[in-house]
Amino acid sequence: MEDQLSGIFAALADPTRRAILARLADGEATVNELAAPFPISLQAVSRHLKVLERAGLIVRGKDAQWRPCRLDGTPLRQVAEWTERYRQFWDERYARLDDYLKDLQQKGKTDE
Amino acid sequence: MSEKLTVTLPSDLEIVMTRVFDAPRALVFEAHSRCEHLTQWFAGGSPGSTMDCELDFRPGGRYRYVETTDDGSVHAFRGEIREVVAPERIVQTFEYEGMPGHISVETLEFTEEGGKTRLTTTAVFTSREDRDGMVSSGMEEGAGRAYDKLEALLRTLV
Numbered sequence: 001m002e003d004q005l006s007g008i009f010a011a012l013a014d015p016t017r018r019a020i021l022a023r024l025a026d027g028e029a030t031v032n033e034l035a036a037p038f039p040i041s042l043q044a045v046s047r048h049l050k051v052l053e054r055a056g057l058i059v060r061g062k063d064a065q066w067r068p069c070r071l072d073g074t075p076l077r078q079v080a081e082w083t084e085r086y087r088q089f090w091d092e093r094y095a096r097l098d099d100y101l102k103d104l105q106q107k108g109k110t111d112e
Numbered sequence: 113m114s115e116k117l118t119v120t121l122p123s124d125l126e127i128v129m130t131r132v133f134d135a136p137r138a139l140v141f142e143a144h145s146r147c148e149h150l151t152q153w154f155a156g157g158s159p160g161s162t163m164d165c166e167l168d169f170r171p172g173g174r175y176r177y178v179e180t181t182d183d184g185s186v187h188a189f190r191g192e193i194r195e196v197v198a199p200e201r202i203v204q205t206f207e208y209e210g211m212p213g214h215i216s217v218e219t220l221e222f223t224e225e226g227g228k229t230r231l232t233t234t235a236v237f238t239s240r241e242d243r244d245g246m247v248s249s250g251m252e253e254g255a256g257r258a259y260d261k262l263e264a265l266l267r268t269l270v
Contacts (some may be wrong), residue, residue: 005240010240013123086119087119089122090117093154096135096154097133097153098133100149101135101139103139104143105139
């Protein structure tokens, strides 16, 4: 699970790859369609797609000529869940700090 | 009253958290600097948990926090205080004793915003595996809840 997450995080660490994923969130696309908005070569886009495919973030069609790319949301949900657990852990801790800071400030007032 | 906590992953070795507290900066800083305060809020992931605290709050000083939950499980954390600039900044190392040798460096920055305090914590890990392993180190308490909307996730990552 953690190794898989590392691969996903590595794939997501690049802004071009995140832009490709955002585009695929709107629906499947061919390599040419995906490459159009970027000032980089088709080969470079293909390399990004390979990284995304290895991380399980996208699935590519069987058609040898077109091989349209499609987003697979499952690994992204894993990352979302990971981030959400981290956030929730600290959210609860900071809620306790809120309460404690309130206590301290009230105590400060009564001491005066 | 307080602003929601945000967690972002700006690079594959970092986690950045920001949160606003409705209290003066000196007080929020103080709450991070002494055991008598830390024991009141830092631990407590489950009801009935207790925390032992040792903290030598000065550059080069060390700390060790041991949290014992009511079911008897024990989580210990330790590190070194590297930098103290009251009430602005704390830099410290963090190590979960259940995963010894995986040390991250945390920078806590306290900024004042109209009587409130924004705390920004940047944790830098030495490897992606270390960062991703953070959740399994004593953080099982918070139940996972996945976002349904992919767009929401992409926004946090971009």
